[in-house]
Amino acid sequence: MSTASNTQKKGGFLAGTANYLDERVGVAGILKEFGRKVFPDHWSFMLGEVALYSFLVLLLSGTFLTFWFQPSMAVVEYNGVFAPLKGAEMSIAYASTLDISFEVRGGLLMRQVHHWSALLFVAAAGLHMLRVFFTGAFRKPREINWVVGFALFVLGMAAGFTGYSLPDDLLSGNGLRIIDGMIKGLPVIGAYTSSLLFGGEFPGETIVARLYGLHILLVPALILIFIVIHLFMVVIHKHTHYSGPGRTDSNVVGYPLMPVYVAKAGGFFFLVFGVIMLVAATFTINPVWNYGGYDPSPVSAGTQPDWYIGFLDGALRLAPSHLEVVDAFGFTWAFNILLPMIVGVGLLAVVAVYPFIEGWVTGDKREHHVLDRPRNAPVRTAIGAAGVTFYAVLWAGASTDLIATNFKTSLNQVLTTMQISLFVLPVLAFWITKRACLALQRKDREIVLHGRESGRIVRLPHGEYVEVHEPLEEFELYKLVDFKAYQPTLARPNAQGKITIRARIRAGLSRFFFEDRIMPVTGSELEAAQHDHGPAIESQETKALH
């Protein structure tokens, strides 16, 4: 005790507290270990953090909302201040959302903070996933963490959907009705599942309370646990870094977590928080008072889900309309619903297992801590581009009506165009991206071997003009040559001397991935090139002059 009070005198309150904690739980040791973790500096590494901070904002604003929100579907007569609903019959859930919006001090702001940060949470997580994908950060040893991150993305969608349905307004009710329809579209189990979920015939009287339990308890708890696992694995694996001199697969170059990084991160939290507050204070989101309480009969034009559910809604809209119902095996198969569900779930499944597919194809068992430049993995990058395009078309499919009215075209044409685009555009995106990557790699080779065009033109004694090429600095050179190009593997016979189907598939995939490739410049090539060129002047004639 005396030590603590001594220090308090010397170092003030903060130091005193630190000392107090240290003497009791040994925080200094923990912090020292944790604080010496190193985190590299690049804007694309901040995307995960944006998601993390949005989640913190969600927890805080959501807790505020729970103080007033009442998840009951019992009917009351609204008697609040919003004139065009006065006297209307509505559920308590909707009435309490209106009260939060119009009567609770700061309530509308908090609702808007909560909803905007929900959109931002999933968007940041999604972009973070794309960064991880395109830089190959999911490779060994981080495959499991990719799956954890993927689970977080899906949980974010679940949190958003369950929250979106709570206010029990017309828009969210329409959304639930679609989900109900999708569930009922499942053969055999559909009707039972729907009845279980809604506690009877849609909409029933319990769905809001059930979703509420999921929304404020189960889903956030799962997200929290997964975030902890996710970050824990980041600490264990250490962060990846982009290539550069001194950056290898066995080190991390960056700032120590303590104090530089934590100070920065703290600042960054407030930046994200500030942007969310600013947007929530100035832009309306989900004006539930316009939509009215849920009533199964009206449906509004322009009914759409939040963006992260959009790709599923789009899949539903794009499904060909003559597939409605097929009778087979004694059951009714609603393929117009089943097909979109298969597409949506299939897309997510491929995303979840991609690292294992790529790992199996390359057979690469080494650890990777240096990130790939996207161009140096042309086929992966192209697959990513195709996937993003496929998702984007589905997503745009959810707004066919808005596209039609805003661009003054026919809804039917927009729909047909998108149905075709869904298959054509991803193939195009794949091809263009792959070609672009290969071209960029060739250009890199050029630059490494012959230097950078300086724009300086020199006249040689005999009158010829040539452009001077400047050799690269060591730093840049490193970035351009530090990658590995895989060779396609051949299907080899196994111990019994048979080539298995598995081996054939793997060889096929390997060919698909690596048949077109640009090798990185080797040391000897570089030397040869420099020797050839002498003063780094590129021109056949110059060579002859030597």
Place this chain on the structure above:
Amino acid sequence: MAIQKRKAKFNRRSPIAAAIVLAAGLLLSGGGYAIASSAVAAEAAPNAADIAEGHKLFLANCASCHGKNAEGTQNAPSLIGVGAASVDFQVSTGRMPGAASGPQLEVKPVQFNASQTAKMAAYVASLAPGPAIPDASLIAANGDSTRGGELFRINCAMCHNAAGAGGALTQGKYAPNLMGANPKEIYEALITGPQNMPVFNDANLTPADKNDVITYLMFLESNPSPGGNELGNLGPVVEGLFVWLAVLGGIIGITVWLGAKSN
């Protein structure tokens, strides 16, 4: 209870029930129409000079499509019996004179002043009885906005969107944004059913109901969202675009900018 409910449902689906409902509907709407048109007929006739001048204007501007006596041509429907309300709506919103274009005649700048419009309306009304231009008392926007909102969501939101922001119909047709429509225009649209909009006669929506709907729409128009900029009231799609481009884009922009500054 449950069994009874089922029975009721079954009955509603039977073909006889459908026929009865259809007959009742026809009777109601027909009756409503008769009442509405008799109301028009009872109105004081506009003076003959106005009608004559209206006919002149009509010959000059409208006859090429609608025919010399508004009897209709291949290009445009007959206007006999459409009533003064239809002419007033079409001309004062800038829809008429029409211009051949896309799947739906567009709103253009208004070409006639109020008195010219009234004269043409009087001319068309003189041809046969039809819905009249509503009285000021019918469109006072002093009704029950709660009921108006409910009626709007049930009868109009599927085309015009719950917030009146408009929506797409098939084949390039669309229901326009209603923010900016005035009470008279709304009432006339309801009783005449322009282009792809259905007619809401007095049996569907009584004049009081119409006034309630107008009251509700006027409330929406004069009370912008308390939550700030409405982003066009187009709902989650625009919100999603905004979060990607402005919010996430903005945060990345700031991060890159700060990074560039510190180097």
